[in-house]
Each structure stands twice: as structure tokens, then as C-alpha cells.
Amino acid sequence: MASIELKNIYKRYGSGKDSNQVIHGVSAAINDGEFVVIVGPSGCGKSTLLRMVAGLEEVSDGEVLIGNRVVNNLEPAERDIAMVFQNYALYPHMTVFDNMAYGLKIAKMGSAEIRDRVDKAARILELAPYLTRKPRELSGGQRQRVAMGRAIVRQPQVFLFDEPLSNLDAKLRAQTRLEIQKLHRELGITSLFVTHDQVEAMTLAQRMVVMHGGVMEQFGTPEEVYNTPATTFVASFIGSPPMNLLKAAPNAPANTVVGIRPEHLEITTEGWALQVDAIEMLGAERLTYGRWVRSVSDEVVVIRSEEFLPAQTVGTTIHVTPKVGKLHYFDATTGQRKEQSQ
């Protein structure tokens, strides 16, 4: 097992004038045995970052350390890592057994030990009945497990996951999420998991990296990221519906964006006056969309309240009050969090 350290990583494609920089100096230290999720919208550089750790992309600048060893110039196979790909990347002409054993065969491991390791992985992943089948005879979820099995049998220092759940249906995704968690608990191997899905990120991560435009916006536990977002981007990306980011809030300090999560607004008799625009009933909760009554700004404020509270009527004016201590302040120009008591 090993820690991973990223030291001021840059990635550029091309060179000279035409060069296109996609990762702008990312530094992070991932502890031994930790499960870290890299999350961000598409094109934010999260997969590129993972592929640099894997050794599938060259690092333009900076250092990648796995277990205190600089691996910048090592081939993927020499880094003692294993990767699960988005489309599983199983060898179509090999059986499940051969798929899992291929890396071990190349590493010239004895066939008895290979069989041992594959059998063990197959037992953990409940793949034992399928070892002689070809990937095309398996369902999506089973293929996904074979891909994980291929990673497990190598007993690597680090697991890398590149959006492994995005090809599964919603039910299977939730189930596999739990399996991955269980696997991590049992094996305790340092894992890096890339996803664009914030639910996956929140549920799987011990700590998460939020990426945006090639920059690491925040690195922290899910609670930290949710409760004290470092930037307006993180605030709007994590949480559904996203945090209200208000420029026209009453009593807001100058040059400041005020953030408040929809569930932290209470409908009261006094407070911020809003005209109700629309109401969405989601079952256990209700979303109320309102606009400022006394402002030219057409900002929309979302309020999340539980379904048993009385519904408002569209077009009427309501008053809301933010819960104490739940307001966030961000610099309006940089988007950075301003630490400041309410």
C-alpha cells in the first residue's frame, strides 16, 4: 500500500505558441489507504489527472509520487497500480479467467498462484460461475466486476477508477457503489476514483478533490466541501439543487456573493421578500422558486422545504429567513470564500 503525492502538476498539449494547458498546477497529498474521489464537470481535467497518475499521459511539469517514489518516467506496469476503465476494456477474445490472469502471466507468475489469485478475486466479486465465459456473454454489471477483478488480482499499491459506474443503470450503480465501498474496507488499498457525478463523489469519498477548468478548487472531506465550499464553483457544483448564490441579497456586504443552501431557508412571516415563481413537488420535499420583490435583479432563489409544510401559491409574496450561521460569503470577482461571521 502506498500514499500518492502530486507536486504542482501541469499538463500541456502541444508546444510553443500552440500549446494548450489543461491542468494548471495541481498539488495534493493522498494518504496510504485513503479513498479519494476526483469530481468535476466534463472537460475539467479530472480524467487527465488520473491518467497522469496511471502513466498513460505524460506529466508536462511537476512530480507524481507513489509510495514516496517519483514515477514520472515509469511505464504504467512498473508503477504497481491497477486501473478500472470506463468501458471496462476487457479483452473480447479472452475468457473471464484469462482477462484477469493476463497481467499476471506477463509478470511471469506461476500458474498455480495465478489460479489462486483469480479464484480468490472471483469469489470476492461473485464471478466464480463465469470464469470460462467471454466478456460478450456477460451483462454490463458482470463485465464491470471482471474489470475490477483484473485490478484486484494484481494486488497493487493503488487502485485507479476512471468513471467505472457511468455505463451502468441507476439501480446497478447504487449497488456497485456499495460493493466498491465494501471492497475498499476489506482490502484497504489507496484508491483514486474519477467521476462527474456528485452523488457518487459524496457517498464514496473519504476526501474529495473538486476540479474546475484544470484547477483544483477544493480538497477536503465531503462534509467540508458541502458545509464550507471554498469557491462559488464548488458551492454551485456540489448539492442538488445547488446553493443559491445571490448578488442582490439584502444587507450583503459590497463586492460579495452571498451563498445559502435551499434547505437553509425557512419560510417565515418576516424577512427576505420573494414573489413565488414556481413550485415543484418532489415527494418528500418541495422546491419553491422565488424572485426578489424589491429589486430589479431577476435572480431566482430556491427554497427546499419538507412536504408536510403548507404549500405556497404561485404569484403570492412570501418571506424567508436564512438559518443562523448558514450563510456563505464569496468574493464577487475571484469567487473565493471569505471567512466572515454573519
Place this chain on the structure above:
Amino acid sequence: MVERRPLLSVFTHLGLVIGIVIIAFPLYVTFVASTLTLEQVLTVPMQMVPGDNFWNNYAQVLTGGSTRGSTAPVAPMLFNSLVMALIIAFGKIAISIVSAFAIVYFRFPMRNFFFWMIFVTLMLPVEVRIIPTYKVVADLGMLDSYAGLTLPLIASATATFLFRQFFMTVPDELVEAARMDGAGPMRFFFDVLLPLSATSIAALFVIQFIYGWNQYLWPLLITNDESMYTTVIGIKRMIVGGDALTEWHLVMATAILAMVPPALVVILMQKWFVKGLVDTEK
């Protein structure tokens, strides 16, 4: 068919039957002629039922060729044709799969230049470069040899393109997975790429075998020794001067013999051939 109506079925079947008759009738005539005596063949109109000289004629051509034209036996020619077709088919596949592998998976200087050079050769058919090629083969002393028969025909831009197109459909993730597993480029080639290309290879083999078997102009130029004749050349050498002098029954027997092996290859490899052309599952 878009619609299923009895009348349409009759029409389409009629069309097919006409098509088959047009294609099969000459073959039938060839076969019938190959079982007759010379007198019977030269009778106008020729009879349309097989005669009883089948064994005589075939034994004659296989062991002694014709009596008035070339007297070279056809059996060694069949062997020559087979060797030539096999070397060309396997040579083309081997060379083009390796060059396609290089072009698709390696980043080397002037990669695009080489790619376009291969492309350019498509514009130069054998007939255009036949004089310089002959000169080269003659200077290398390869006239009347298997090397001379096959080497100039082995390079194949078409097959290189076919493999290139196939390789480009192999997902990048598979290459990356092999890298993670520690497979070097050649290991990846033999363990992953080659098995995945099996159906493409089979399809190409059929096409190239027939291409090699049916070569006419090139063997005609470079084979002077009877022992190096291919079957197709053998047919040509049996035809002499005027119509009446040529032993058509023997020529037709040789023609049938020349047709059988390619037909066998197609029939035996049919399943693979079709799979190679239409299969999309990777």
C-alpha cells in the same frame, strides 16, 4: 424485401434464376466440353450432355498437357499456382498487418509521409510498373523462380488500409489496459490485436488467394521454363494458332481444374469470409 407478397416472391426468384443461368451456363459448357473428344467439341452445334471422355481428358492434361500445344503436364502447374497463391496471400497479410500496426500505433518521424507513400502505390497498378519491375526481377536473377513470381505482388496498399481501418476501431482503452497489464507493443500485437483480427485475416486470405491464383500477366512475363508455369499460363500455352488446331476439350479440362481450388477456398471459408466483412463486434 420490404413487402411479402407471393407475386413479388415469384419475380425475385425469377430474377435470381436468370442471374444464375447467365453465370452458370458458360461453366456448364466448359465442363461438358471437357468430357468430349476433339471431334465432338468441334461439331457445330456442340452437344449439351457430358460425354464419356472425362477420365481420359483429365488424366491427359494432368500428366501430359496437350499434344499439339504445350506438352507440359498440368499437375505441377496446379502445385505452382497453389504455392504462388499461398505465398502471395500470406505474404500480403503478414506485411500489411505489420505496416498497419506501425502506422496506427507508433509515433515515428515522417509517419504521415510513409502513410501517404503507401497510399500513392494504390494509384500505380501492376500494369503501369510492369517494365521496371521486370527489369529489377531479371537483374536480381529471379526469373523462373517462386520468389520472382510472388515478391513483386506481395506489397499491398489495399490490405494495409483494411487493417488500418480495423485497428482504428479497436478502442484505445484496450491498448491502455494492455499497457497497465505490462504488455509491450509486440506482446499486445500477438496477444490482443492478432486474435481480434482473425476474421479480417480470413476475409483477406480469400480475396488474396484468388488474386494470386488468377494472376496472368506477371507469370506470363517471367516464366519461360515449363516447370514454373502456373495453371493459368498453362491454359494460354495450350492454345495454338488456328481454332481447328487447338485441342479445346483439353483446354476446357484445364480451365475446370484451374477453377476448382479458388471455388473450394471460397466455399470452405465462406462463413469466416462473410463474418470478416460484416462483423462489427469487437
